[in-house]
Amino acid sequence: MRKDSRLSRMLHVLIHMNQLDAPATSEKIASMLNTNPVVVRRTMAGLRDKGYVTSVKGHGGGWSLVMALSDITLLDIHNALGESSVFTIGLSDEHTSCPIEIAVNQAISDVLIEAEALLLERFREVTLDVLAAGFADYPLNQQASSGE
């Protein structure tokens, strides 16, 4: 089943953006992600609507972070991307009045709700600066990160 890697990609982009002093154009972000500027705009639009980044048109324009990485959690970005459910597992709906279908769906749904609650709670506990700090620990980038 298809995977949605937008969360991973956007986190990656945001942390890189934090290290820049000028806005990043959709073009640059796209080439970094091996994708297309329009796809970048489409995805970043959700983050802009929630206030995590801004976009500026014209010369010197592009995308910029609005707040510190320490003020953004994985959950924030996850929510901003607006994916309905994190699970590939769905419920049947052929016989919505069949008590067996109801019992089965209720059981599955209970589990999905609990697991999703845990996942969202964990996402809420991680801020982006922590991920950037993990990056600073990486040997190859000691000098680059010490300059930040």
Added chain:
Amino acid sequence: MRKDSRLSRMLHVLIHMNQLDAPATSEKIASMLNTNPVVVRRTMAGLRDKGYVTSVKGHGGGWSLVMALSDITLLDIHNALGESSVFTIGLSDEHTSCPIEIAVNQAISDVLIEAEALLLERFREVTLDVLAAGFADYPLNQQASSGE
């Protein structure tokens, strides 16, 4: 994103099969699920390979439960369906040596692993007879369930 309702559907089918005294044909199961006999065979094949059901060709043939519902858990059927991951969330892999990508993916992966472990544990705790019992409690089916 697309949902996989095979778990829900198969559980539904297995509990109904438990109430029958003759094998259920792929045709019958398919019409119950508003789908196609070949799709049913394809899906049930996984359950057969794990020993939860048998299939018999020819006259009077079809699919039968091999064991009691109390011996089958949601996890058993989930595993038998052979879906790799329960999450729609995936990781990026454009820059596998970029320490930021690594840190981001590690953080997401940690959360997914923990949430999936919880989900599988909960699936492991539920046997199909419990779902069938929930069905027995349902007012409309008091008489049907008392005859079982």
Added chain:
DNA sequence: TATTAAATAACATCATAAGTTACATGAAAT
């Protein structure tokens, strides 16, 4: 006013799950 870059609509491509057709295998009824 020319250039740069986002905003957005409309359309095309691609991946993959589900559905379908066709034929082979095997078991039971006649």
Added chain:
DNA sequence: ATTTCATGTAACTTATGATGTTATTTAATA
């Protein structure tokens, strides 16, 4: 024996939804 019924499986088609692309508009700076 032969017909019928039902699964097994390969090969192909369809449907869906995300991603990618093109084209045009809007707005900001050089």
